[in-house]
Amino acid sequence: MTIEQVATAVRGHFDRMRTAGCGFADARLYDEDASQRVVLYDGNLESNNRGLERGIGVRVLYEGAWGFAATADLDTIGACFDRALTNARAAARLPGFPKEMGPARPAKGEYRAPVVKDPFEVPLAEKLAFLTGIDERLKDDSVKQRIVHARFQRRRIHYWNTEGTDVSRFVNNTFATMMVMAPDKDGRTQRRSVELYSDGSGTRGWEWLTNPDWFSGHAERIKRELFEVVAAEPLPPGRRDLIILPGQGFLQVHETIGHPLELDRILGYELSFAGGSHVRPEMIGTLRYGSDKLNCRAGVTPNSPGTFGFDDEGTPQRDYYLIKQGILVNVLSSRTDLAEANAKAGSEVVSESGTAARACAFYRTPIDRMTNINIEPGEDGTLNDIVAATENGIIVDVPVSWSIGSNREHFHFGTEIAWEVKDGRRTRVFKNPTYQAHTLDFWRSLDKVGDKSTWLLQSVPNCGKGEPNQIMELGHGIPVMRFKDVQCGEAEAATKE
């Protein structure tokens, strides 16, 4: 079937669903959902997995309850709508706050991710030659394990709903990691790694991966830093100022700002799966989440896996503040739960969709997902300026272990490396660095935010949430940040890899 034939069939079934009493219905056609993952382990091709899926997922809203169904057989779209309606009728008999979509906002348009050279057009031999070249640079007698890994996605998605929305998106994503590992004198494996990153501009295809500034050019650096970690002493426990580079800052933001601000978590819908949130609906608009220096947006970064044009309710992606000068002003939401949040808060705390409704595949239903959760650059200069202003601190980079409270109210992170800062100068390297704090105390202790020169876009290819689990890709644009007087200490055994 062509896209137009599917669209015509879907519109016919929309009419049928309205006649059956549905207030809203939508359909997402994945005309192509392609993936490829190539892994080199110690220079050997460990895996080359390719995936290709095509199908349609439909939702209907009946008496305040959702019904969902999906099929890979486009000749059975009618039966698929019927199953969704049966599911919605069953769900409508269960207790629960009635779902509603709010005012209709029909959208039309198309989004295309910026790509010069589509990685799916690059032959496997060329991919292997590129990744092997990086592996060669990671080789050393003292390096015991090497991993070079790249992953590619290409999706062509069409969306329609009963309000007249008709949008398409064509998305390419590229992810890559390189890592070197070696044992220290205590027999513990140390590691150093880098993920493909950017400054948030540019394009998202093969040309991004092969730009040495964003990936391959860091091979020698991580090898050198691994040897420094292996030779280093453990970080002595104590309270210090903590300077976080974007390679660690992205996970700090992800776990202690992004996840707790997902509205479905705030409302308790994820409690038995991914966990809850320390934020309650009535706190939106007033909670002091961090210091005045904390400005966090759900951003539409030009080049990021968290930029997609239209979410899975067809709403054009918005760019808006989540936290402004430290105050929580908004959350990550879809259209569906706004009324419930406002009812539970006792006043209007959310007024429009945060365009965060996203599904990981045609056979999954959209839930509230992070987009680009970005910290805005500040006015405290470069990394060197922040180091020069620090008497007693450490700089940390790249997560190794993490343990987060189920409501995201406190956390414990271990990182690959720490550099000591004494009297304004970066001195020696420490191994096994960790730090821990309560989420709000921590963000309220943010006292320096680096300028645009320190701001980098980090990709997350594997955020997991929902039941059944959905793996989602997104981005975090993060400057260098300094936090005052944080508890730092030697790592216990890693709590969660």
Ligand SMILES: [Zn+2]
């Ligand atoms: Zn996550």
